[in-house]
Amino acid sequence: MQDLLTEIAEAALANPDRGKVATYIPELAGVDPGQFGIAIATAGGEVLSAGDADVPFSIQSVSKVFALALALGRVGDQLWSRVGREPSGLSFDSVLLLERENGIPRNPFINAGALVTTDTYLSGSPPKEALGELVRFVRAAADDDSIHINEKVAQSEIATGHRNFSLAHYLASCGNLQASVDKVLGTYCHQCAVEMTCRQLAMAGRFLVDSPQMPALVSIERRRRINALMMTCGHYDGSGDFAFRVGMPGKSGVGGGILVISPGRASIAVWSPGLNRYGNSKLGTEAMETFARRTGWSVFGVSRDGGQGDL
Ligand code: GLU
Numbered sequence: 001m002q003d004l005l006t007e008i009a010e011a012a013l014a015n016p017d018r019g020k021v022a023t024y025i026p027e028l029a030g031v032d033p034g035q036f037g038i039a040i041a042t043a044g045g046e047v048l049s050a051g052d053a054d055v056p057f058s059i060q061s062v063s064k065v066f067a068l069a070l071a072l073g074r075v076g077d078q079l080w081s082r083v084g085r086e087p088s089g090l091s092f093d094s095v096l097l098l099e100r101e102n103g104i105p106r107n108p109f110i111n112a113g114a115l116v117t118t119d120t121y122l123s124g125s126p127p128k129e130a131l132g133e134l135v136r137f138v139r140a141a142a143d144d145d146s147i148h149i150n151e152k153v154a155q156s157e158i159a160t161g162h163r164n165f166s167l168a169h170y171l172a173s174c175g176n177l178q179a180s181v182d183k184v185l186g187t188y189c190h191q192c193a194v195e196m197t198c199r200q201l202a203m204a205g206r207f208l209v210d211s212p213q214m215p216a217l218v219s220i221e222r223r224r225r226i227n228a229l230m231m232t233c234g235h236y237d238g239s240g241d242f243a244f245r246v247g248m249p250g251k252s253g254v255g256g257g258i259l260v261i262s263p264g265r266a267s268i269a270v271w272s273p274g275l276n277r278y279g280n281s282k283l284g285t286e287a288m289e290t291f292a293r294r295t296g297w298s299v300f301g302v303s304r305d306g307g308q309g310d311l
Contacts, residue, residue: 002048004294005038009051011290012036012272012283019274019282022254027156028058028273031256036272036283038291039198043211043265053198057271058153060192060253061092062201064114066138067191068226069207069218071108071120079120082176083113085229092236092254092279093163095170103174107233109251112167115177118188122179127187134191141215142204147196154193158186192253198269205259205267208249227261231299238278238285245289247298252280260288262297 013036023029039049071079088106090096098105098112105113122130131149139147157164168181177184196204207217208227218226230249235242242250250260256273258281268291272283292298 001040001042002050004291005040005048005050008287008290009036009038012287013051015283015286017282018272019276021256021273022275022279024160025153025157025254026160027150027153028255031057031273033272033274036287037198038268038270038287039202040266040268041202041206041209043209043213045213047199047202049199049202052271055271056195056197057257057273058150058192058253058255059194059196059201059257060255061109061114062251062253062255062257062259063134063191063194064109064117065208065226065230065251065259066134066141066194066204067114067117067121068108068229069222070134070137071117072222072226073218074121074123079108079117082120083108083116085233087233087239089237093167095163095167098167098170098174103171103176105171107229109229109233110236111164112171115164115168115171115184115188118191119177119179119184122183122187124178127183127190130187131190135194137217138194138196138204141207141217142196142200143215144200144203147194147200147204149190150193150195151190153195154190157189157192161185161189164188196257196269198257198271201257201259201269201271202267205261205269208261208263209265209267210263211265227263230261235280236278238276238280241278242280242285242288245285246292247300248288248292249299250288252284254279256281256284258284258288263299265297
């Protein structure tokens with residue numbers, strides 16, 4: 001496994017075709033696209049990594065996984081009266097479907113749905129308290145108290161987040177926000193500004209790996225459902241393509257990070273800041289495709305030709 005990670009990282013670091021770094025959040029525009037890291041936390045308790053796996057990056061929409069777990073912890077299945085569970089087939093920040101579907105976002109991983117999730121875990125408490133709870137959840141999942149929010153990134157997104165403000169106002173006009181637009185947006189942008197390294201993110205994803213040694217932060221049923229949503233909706237309009245190429249549940253962020261779960265086996269984090277046309281890490285996706293092919297890991301069946309099964 002270590003050899004495979006090293007090989008993948010070396011190939012990615014040498015690849016000149018790196019995709020484009022997100023620029024709509026000014027603070028992210030200056031990140032060096034030459035970086036690539038990968039880390040894996042196995043069910044057996046091992047953590048292996050390669051490349052820039054100890055460089056912190058902005059997890060952005062990967063945070064929506066932790067936010068969803070927190071919101072479900074607050075209100076359980078009542079969440080599904082305010083947000084759907086279907087892929088949208090549209091970009092992460094699309095406004096299109098909201099009007100047609102009366103302010104009920106398609107799923108918790110597109111921005112509109114994530115704003116409802118944030119509003120749900122806010123549930124009347126001051127943003128600082130709610131964010132404290134989110135960070136405590138992530139720290140407990142990763143077993144690492146040094147994980148924090150990058151205030152500069154949060155402020156940078158708040159200052160330029162016109163699209164997200166418009167989504168929030170539309171949700172509010174449909175009666176699908178309880179807190180004020182400013183509170184929800186402020187909390188959401190701070191949540192997205194959580195910073196982690198690949199190593200920390202792989203550790204934090206362990207609560208979604210079905211294994212007795214992993215932190216039990218959510219019930220088995222909830223874990224399966226979060227994984228199902230990651231598979232169907234975790235890469236926006238590139239979700240079908242990611243499922244086709246990788247075959248494991250994953251959630252991406254515009255910071256270039258992807259969290260991938262191999263149920264029963266491992267939590268994997270990959271990061272490279274350049275994005276493909278769907279807004280997902282280009283080299284991260286390609287690396288996961290290679291990883292899945294080489295290990296034979298897929299939720300859709302065991303590969304018998306070439307994949308090496310449980311390394
Ligand atoms: N904070 C970002 C936004 O709302 C998250 C998007 C993403 O990571 O895909 O635009």
